[in-house]
Amino acid sequence: MPAPRRSAALVLATAVALTAAACTSSSTSSGSAATNPAALTAFTPTARGQLAQVTWNLPTGEPLSLDPAKAGDYSPSTVLSNLCEPLLRLKADYTYGPGLAASWKWTTPTTLVLDLRDDVRFWDGTAMTSADVVASLTRQLDPATRSVNVDALRYVSAITAGGPHQVTVAFKKPDQLFVKTLTNGFGQVSEAAYLKAAGAGYGTAKGGLMCTGPFKLASWQAGESITLTRNTAYWDRTLQPKVENLTFRFITDGSTLTSALLSGQIDGSYEINTATARALAHSSVGHLYQGDSAQTVFLTPTAPTSPLADVHLVQALQLVLDRDAVIRNVYDGAAQELKTFIPSLVWQHGPAASTYAQGYAALPAAPGVDVTKAKALVAQATTKSRSITVAMAAGDQQSLQTLTFLQAGARQIGLDVTIKQLQPTQMSGLFYDPSLRQGLDATIVQGYVEMPDPGSYVEQMTDPGSLFNWVQYRNASVSALLARARSDADPARSAAEYNQAQALFTKDLPILPIAAPDERLFLNDRLSGAPASFAYINMPWAAYLGGTGKGNG
């Protein structure tokens, strides 16, 4: 019988383990290997010099599309934020300011006027005008565009050009959230003529892009790499890119990424996981930075029939999951414990920060472990089922660790948690395709709040008929308060209305907040300047990147 041909990966892992064992102490503890959480930074030290080439990694893999209308995930947004610019620009502290729109003004409660910069040119030299902005925004109304931000247009009645550099947006009812939506993929501007010519191929490896950002799309070799070159005619003189060529690779395996970063084959990466962070913590080739983040990890039921649609069981699980232990062991301390599932960065530096802070402080403290109380809650649950199948992405060690802790805790109160590992395409698909949620009761979600506003994220899970309201949650007061918060022009009043809604949905929305992980960024010593905050996701982060004078320039 021939030797099996299918075990190379296993043997390799064993060999690596043996080698590693030879090189490491036999006794390790979480403390000694920990990354030792540092103070959070918004920016890495300012870059001094030019760099000919930087190779960057996208840990969540190759983007499916670079069409700004479809960008709502880590990989496409990380690349696109350097190519296509939004009308308003997100800052590292999650506030926002002028971008391609120099200013904006509500002329009536339902009319927004955007004044565009008149010195912006697309990569092909064509001047950006209001026609490009109108085309970029209105195409997202067309179902064929399959925009992930179509909800931003919910209250919009018309988008028209008020002049060559002015755009007027008319609303059916006031919508303050719209302005904040202009900071992400929804507000990114593409050239109208190019959009028309490219059609459905826009943003693909074949169809390409035409935008105004600090970098141009040079090539996209499917399955291999995406390369950007700097835009030497970039309009923002204060943010001229210092990197000539920026190549993205798609390494999703943590061990491979660790080796690539340590060997210098990859210069940097956002979203460094804990195991990689441990290996890089004392590296001599670069620095690991921690920044504020708008990411959130929680457990949510996937159907109204799920046992976890009964809020008693969610609260019971909350009482057996030691979240301090999760933050300490799964994230090495690089995460924050939350009372709700919305990370505070999204409101912390905005105009109504103090009001939001008061609302957050008024929420009941995150509960500690209390098995007796948890058992009592299980007894109160109306649902009879005690088996819960939870989905997670295969290979996501942090989710697996978290769910293993949850599984052990659940066993103490008579709940049987089964972990189902899904392949990445299945996992991302289940958020949009109900058929992929069949047979599941819950899923662990690692997401992020893209806009500097907490209400937008909550609405998607609480509004009847919303895309992510899988349990058919209905609370008229919550919906009414969130709607008022969305339309209120006064930031403090809007925040107060959100706070009232928050006090309600925190009690009855069946969601189990787990943690808000900090942003972790690794930079090779030869480069610096990139933002360390999670705001990079919608910032032209690579334009800040440059040389330090160390290593090969």
Added chain:
Amino acid sequence: MTSYQLASVVGRRARAARLRRLLRGKLVLVAAGAVVALVVLAAVFAPLIAPYDPNAVDPMAVSQGSSAAHWLGTDDTGRDIASRLLHGARPSLLAPLVVTVGAGLVGTALAVAAAWLGGWWDRAITAVLDVVFGFPGLVLAVVGAAVFGAGLKIAVLTLTIAYLPYVARVVRGSALKERNLPYVAALRMLGLGGGRIVLRHVVPNLLPLVLVQTATAFGYTLLDVAAFSFIGLGAQPPTAEWGLMVAQGAPGILAGAPQESLYAGLAIVVFVVACSLLGAGLSQRLTGGER
């Protein structure tokens, strides 16, 4: 020295060398058998000898090295690695056992049927086996996981199908030889029916070969089952299974906590080598080297 004395010395040396070879072969065989027996005993008595519940997490003792409390340390959720290795021996051994026994039984039945019936039966069975032979086990496992979901049962089923042709091909060759031996013709002349000849005479004569095949395959099958679990198509968390343990411990290798992957990997390597040596030894003794 006379030619008699010379012949005597040469003869003594040759006998000594033969003895040494025999002893060495036996020693290896005994050692391999002892390892296999030890692991089987550990699997059977795991609940009695494991110091901890294999799924009991301990947030205060995560990724620890060897100590008096945890002989082989703990994994990234504080579970005792020694206890998980002991309990993990059960699915790690049972799954390949089911595969080898299943593939052995069905493969032998198909091979003997093809050889005995001959003609288009032989051509049809051989053709089907050739088709199955063309699909690597991994492809079958991926298809099985896509249709029925990943899990140890599906991995076992697909591996059994993948291993069938290996067994059937070897056994069919021997069965064809057996069918043409004079004793079969004699039994026919005595008036015995085909079924009786096959079951009472042909199959028992093929048994040593099937046993050797099974023993040799067992180690490889264990490696395959572990590989399937390693890539997420076999055992699912929180099951303690060696391949899955190698995978779960992999992120810790570069982070300075290689113990989970290391010990699970060692268990696989040692057991597979022991099985191979045992299979080779059995082959020598039962079939005189015929494989």
